[in-house]
Amino acid sequence: MKADLHCHSYYSDGTQSPGFLVQRAIENQVTHLAITDHDCTAAFDEAPGESTEISIISGVEISCGWESLEIHVVGLFVKHKNPELQKLLTSQQLARRQRVQAMNEKLEALGTFGLLDSLETMPCIAYTRSHVAHFLVSKGVCKTHPKAFKSHLGKRGKIYVASDWCGLAEAIDAIRAAGGIAVLAHPGRYPLNKKELEALVLAFKASGGGALEGSYRNIDPKDTQHLGRLAVQHGLYLSAGSDFHDPAARWTDIGRFPPLAQAVQEHAIWQHPIWRDHYCTSL
Ligand code: AMP
Ligand code: MN
Ligand code: MN
Ligand code: MN
Numbered sequence: 006m007k008a009d010l011h012c013h014s015y016y017s018d019g020t021q022s023p024g025f026l027v028q029r030a031i032e033n034q035v036t037h038l039a040i041t042d043h044d045c046t047a048a049f050d051e052a053p054g055e056s057t058e059i060s061i062i063s064g065v066e067i068s069c070g071w072e073s074l075e076i077h078v079v080g081l082f083v084k085h086k087n088p089e090l091q092k093l094l095t096s097q098q099l100a101r102r103q104r105v106q107a108m109n110e111k112l113e114a115l116g117t118f119g120l121l122d123s124l125e126t127m128p129c130i131a132y133t134r135s136h137v138a139h140f141l142v143s144k145g146v147c148k149t150h151p152k153a154f155k156s157h158l159g160k161r162g163k164i165y166v167a168s169d170w171c172g173l174a175e176a177i178d179a180i181r182a183a184g185g186i187a188v189l190a191h192p193g194r195y196p197l198n199k200k201e202l203e204a205l206v207l208a209f210k211a212s213g214g215g216a217l218e219g220s221y222r223n224i225d226p227k228d229t230q231h232l233g234r235l236a237v238q239h240g241l242y243l244s245a246g247s248d249f250h251d252p253a254a255r256w257t258d259i260g261r262f263p264p265l266a267q268a269v270q271e272h273a274i275w276q277h278p279i280w281r282d283h284y285c286t287s288l
Contacts, residue, residue, distance in 0.1 A: 008037035011246025017042035018135035039064035044097035046085035077190035080180030087183035193228035219243035
């Protein structure tokens with residue numbers, strides 16, 4: 006078994022269709038794939054469910070606020086039509102539209118036009134800063150995607166607009182209302198020291214969070230060890246995924262991330278009752 010439980014389609018800031026992701030996963034011997042778009046589940050209105058080659062898990066990645074930080078919570082096994090989940094996602098999608106409109110006003114004041122028109126030609130439902138970065142590169146305003154984040158889209162950037170996300174507990178509640186497991190995404194990527202990260206893990210667990218992402222692309226091996234220990238200590242499961250967005254981005258691929266350590270296999274998310282129930286009942 007090989008599970009990749011985090012990736013993006015063109016319904017958020019991935020460049021490819023859900024069908025492409027599924028094919029790529031099969032080519033890479035992935036047996037369980039979760040598509041986890043930012044604040045949207047449109048992929049599951051079209052992606053095939055079960056096949057003999059691969060199991061597709063319905064997921065989502067919700068942006069939320071905790072203290073003064075932006076935190077990402079992945080939901081796995083969500084019943085994507087659940088009204089409580091969709092109510093939250095609709096409000097997040099609206100916040101994303103309003104943010105991009107505010108960014109567009111700032112961009113027009115700087116003399117660059119056409120952002121909203123360019124977004125309308127795309128299938129995306131959740132507008133992200135990544136889309137704005139692509140637009141800035143296509144217009145020649147910025148040389149590369151990371152440079153666009155630095156000069157325009159990051160906190161000190163020229164067209165930065167603060168986001169109006171839901172709270173951590175709201176995101177977890179919506180995922181659980183939809184029958185899913187809430188997973189704290191890429192915990193090593195937040196600007197937190199060890200003590201602060203533990204405070205986040207405690208708050209996440211207290212709000213009903215079920216798992217930490219214990220492995221992802223480019224994870225520092227020290228983080229893998231530390232996250233494994235945190236999961237054991239706080240009674241959480243461990244998930245893992247590539248966070249794949251784009252086949253043109255070198256060094257990223259579906260299924261490409263270090264495996265969970267052998268020592269923490271009993272905490273792997275495939276031991277979770279929801280995972281077990283899901284595959285027992287669908288056999
Ligand atoms: P948003 O959720 O709209 O704020 O957009 C965040 C998305 O932009 C993330 O999911 C990443 O895919 C991408 N991203 C964030 N920071 C960077 C960066 N420094 N360079 C390139 N892409 C980034
Ligand atoms: Mn993204
Ligand atoms: Mn993320
Ligand atoms: Mn992601």
